[in-house]
């Protein structure tokens with residue numbers, strides 16, 4: 520289903536010559552692979568990718584998709600389209616992202632995309648975000664204790680994310696820590712994105728509420744339903 524919904528998004532939205540934001544995760548990787556396949560077989564040309572993580576950059580390199588920085592004059596700080604996954608989606612199409620730890624560049628690319636297409640399975644649709652799947656908060660290491668105190672003052676429960684393959688906390692592509700935050704009762708996601716962002720030492724959060732995405736939802740029947748169009 521992840522593959523099907525990602526292929527649908529690429530086949531529907533990616534056109535020749537586009538600057539495309541390449542998302543991160545087990546669903547978004549299928550979009551990168553589909554773009555690579557179309558380029559290899561001559562069905563797409565002139566695509567330039569902007570990666571949202573080391574992982575998506577490496578996959579694009581493997582597939583021969585040219586990758587540029589958002590700062591590259593050819594990109595000019597904006598992509599035509601970004602395709603990415605999400606951890607949760609609420610009825611207003613607010614998102615939680617960052618389960619794969621790539622929230623900063625994912626948000627930078629999504630918020631600077633002319634169109635943001637999200638690819639999810641139906642199980643990611645929830646009535647409220649913030650109470651189920653934890654909200655990842657990327658924290659500058661020096662600010663850890665201060666940020667944790669500020670999160671507690673907002674009533675949040677937190678865990679510092681640990682990984683496998685290395686002792687100690689997960690370190691992001693930007694050299695920061697990840698704190699997974701859960702609120703005991705529903706919060707206003709738009710307000711919370713702003714409030715968390717105001718805490719000194721918070722580098723970015725996994726609340727994505729200030730863009731209007733197109734959400735492609737893979738249904739168990741195999742069909743894809745589109746929300747937000």
Ligand SMILES: O=C(CO)[C@H](O)[C@H](O)COP(=O)(O)O
Pocket residue numbers: 542543544545546547603604605606615616617618619620621622625
């Ligand atoms: O935000 C992300 C990575 O930081 C992912 O897009 C999100 O975690 C969804 O991943 P998946 O498609 O593997 O469920």
